[in-house]
Amino acid sequence: MAHSTADAAVAGHAHDHHDHAHDDHAHAAPSGFMRWLTTTNHKDIGTMYLWFSLTMFFVGGVLALGIRAELFKPGLQLWHPEFFNQLTTMHGLIMVFGAIMPAFVGFANWLVPLQIGAPDMAFARMNNWSFWLLPPAATLLVVSFFVPGGATAAGWTLYAPLTTQMGPGMDLAIFALHILGASSIMGSINIVVTILNMRAPGMTLMKMPMFVWTWLITAYLLIAVMPVLAGAITMTLTDRHFGTAFFNAAGGGDPVMFQHVFWFFGHPEVYIMILPAFGIVSHVIPAFARKPLFGYSSMVYATSSIAILSFIVWAHHMFVVGMPAAGVLFFMYATVLIAVPTGVKVFNWLATMWRGSMTFETPMLFAVGFLFVFTMGGFTGLICAIAPIDLQIQDTYYVVAHFHYVLVAGSLFAMFSGAYFWLPKWTGHMYDETLGKWHFWLSIIFFNVTFFPMHFLGLAGMPRRIPDYNIQFADFNMLATIGAFGFGLSQLVFLYTVLKCIRGGEKATAQVWEGAEGLEWTLSSPPPYHSFEVPPQVK
Amino acid sequence: MIARDKSQASLLQVFKAVLWSFLGIRRRAEHEADAIRLRLPQVVAVGIMCAALFVFTLIFVVHLVITRATT
Ligand SMILES: [Cu+2]
Numbered sequence: 001m002a003h004s005t006a007d008a009a010v011a012g013h014a015h016d017h018h019d020h021a022h023d024d025h026a027h028a029a030p031s032g033f034m035r036w037l038t039t040t041n042h043k044d045i046g047t048m049y050l051w052f053s054l055t056m057f058f059v060g061g062v063l064a065l066g067i068r069a070e071l072f073k074p075g076l077q078l079w080h081p082e083f084f085n086q087l088t089t090m091h092g093l094i095m096v097f098g099a100i101m102p103a104f105v106g107f108a109n110w111l112v113p114l115q116i117g118a119p120d121m122a123f124a125r126m127n128n129w130s131f132w133l134l135p136p137a138a139t140l141l142v143v144s145f146f147v148p149g150g151a152t153a154a155g156w157t158l159y160a161p162l163t164t165q166m167g168p169g170m171d172l173a174i175f176a177l178h179i180l181g182a183s184s185i186m187g188s189i190n191i192v193v194t195i196l197n198m199r200a201p202g203m204t205l206m207k208m209p210m211f212v213w214t215w216l217i218t219a220y221l222l223i224a225v226m227p228v229l230a231g232a233i234t235m236t237l238t239d240r241h242f243g244t245a246f247f248n249a250a251g252g253g254d255p256v257m258f259q260h261v262f263w264f265f266g267h268p269e270v271y272i273m274i275l276p277a278f279g280i281v282s283h284v285i286p287a288f289a290r291k292p293l294f295g296y297s298s299m300v301y302a303t304s305s306i307a308i309l310s311f312i313v314w315a316h317h318m319f320v321v322g323m324p325a326a327g328v329l330f331f332m333y334a335t336v337l338i339a340v341p342t343g344v345k346v347f348n349w350l351a352t353m354w355r356g357s358m359t360f361e362t363p364m365l366f367a368v369g370f371l372f373v374f375t376m377g378g379f380t381g382l383i384c385a386i387a388p389i390d391l392q393i394q395d396t397y398y399v400v401a402h403f404h405y406v407l408v409a410g411s412l413f414a415m416f417s418g419a420y421f422w423l424p425k426w427t428g429h430m431y432d433e434t435l436g437k438w439h440f441w442l443s444i445i446f447f448n449v450t451f452f453p454m455h456f457l458g459l460a461g462m463p464r465r466i467p468d469y470n471i472q473f474a475d476f477n478m479l480a481t482i483g484a485f486g487f488g489l490s491q492l493v494f495l496y497t498v499l500k501c502i503r504g505g506e507k508a509t510a511q512v513w514e515g516a517e518g519l520e521w522t523l524s525s526p527p528p529y530h531s532f533e534v535p536p537q538v539k
Numbered sequence: 540m541i542a543r544d545k546s547q548a549s550l551l552q553v554f555k556a557v558l559w560s561f562l563g564i565r566r567r568a569e570h571e572a573d574a575i576r577l578r579l580p581q582v583v584a585v586g587i588m589c590a591a592l593f594v595f596t597l598i599f600v601v602h603l604v605i606t607r608a609t610t
Contacts (some may be wrong), residue, residue: 205579301559309592329601
């Protein structure tokens, strides 16, 4: 504990320093909307990222409820099939690019400087620009519903030849993805440079908090694959408007090539959406088990090796498309092997909890929930990876169940865990623990009610992305729809809890959680607007 | 080039660290030694080499399986 008191002393000093250093130009700081538009402060930008992604989460959620409402009963009730396809496509695009990815960047903006003892992000103005690219992109996506032909209905994977046949909504989606990609790349460069250059003295790479490590690796993945996506959608754009035929079979192009290029981006993207979640959980579990993370270094190594392996498994999404038997075997073996480092992580979290003195506040509930349910998603992933099985379940609801177990129970639950964990730090108030627990239990129950039956539907052969289904699928679909509405409404509890926490509540101490460790807990709650202007000493 | 001193890892040690990391496991004492003697560029270079080696091994195994199945 002597260690953290020393840090607190330094942090206190940094605060004093801020008081006089910044009064000089404080009068020039704009207020109201201009404050947020012009801010270069990592905390402001982190907050904006988090609110933006929460908004997009609700937009994408409404689209999902549109899907589930149509699927409540067999037959077509609410939407034309064309519009149903737009719903599935835009739900995917908005959740992946508008909700999950920006949310993790928001966490990074808030936490990376605080956890490494840096005063701000390395490129503060570029940070502002990466955020303010997002609202125009989101607007393009939402507006595309109202152009002739509606939004793109090619699926979030944007496969040719569908993409070459869509209306102008496709062009808007392509432009939006370009902008979002540019934002992600800038955000990643910022994060990499901040982590590599701005760590407090004494914070060696192997002393960095796990969240910082996972984001460092995620940022490299993003820099590697976002240009690949940009290239693929640019080729789609020129196919559509400038007479090229990259993916247009009629002109000698190859639609299957699009799939290869897309999934070379798409599989690392899966890890982009889950590695920061691993980072968050690696903070929450030790804090509430009151034990240091078991096998810190093996966590770092496992994360790196997952990142490297993620580049050589992409064609497991394409077993049904057709490829030589050697290709099928290669991607099957590689995919199964990537489960090894992932399993190591799950083992490490379990070992961290082993004989710990655990308490189950909301962050820990979500972390343990994550562990259970994400592991299930991992196992169904392994099942999908076995090529002969995949031939049966490709494009069925089994796959939909699998990746929602990974992305909702994985990424989203980890984000909720992190949000409750750091909310007191961010706002200076404790959130309402009762409401938080309600949010958790409602979420995990309704999540399973929604998605667990989809395994059965998929195994029974119900295809995804189709607005109608045969009568034998009716019961499970009705159950899933009830679950989905329950899940969606439960998220309003989260919104209310966050708003309530911002407006007031029991004052949070600097430490907040007795078992929490790291530089961010040495700062007051909320931290001063400019923190760590004098770098803390890390021993 | 920095002069080679005692604290720097041999190629074999770098390989060992990287191979363990593919499994995702490392003993604490060895990790602490790694932290002192390994340098980042070395690890990245050996990491890429090992990834390539991993790919070739997989291709080799696949080749074995395919030729067994077709003869
Ligand atoms: Cu994949």
